[in-house]
């Protein structure tokens with residue numbers, strides 16, 4: 001779970017994992033912790049997918065040795 005406020009960027013050290021809602025102690029921004037985590041997972045998944053695509057492309061781009 002991210003402790004960084006998506007609105008002001010304030011990093012709170014008071015947020016507990018069991019807390020249902022993200023609450024920024026700086027600007028008062030509140031968000032559902034599940035939605036916040038889902039966004040992080042989505043971004044992580046897209047990043048991993050992009051890496052897999054790049055790795056496959058690099059494999060295809062590698063010159064194949066001619067077998068005779």
Ligand SMILES: [Zn+2]
Pocket residue numbers: 005006007008009010024025026027028029
């Ligand atoms: Zn904030």
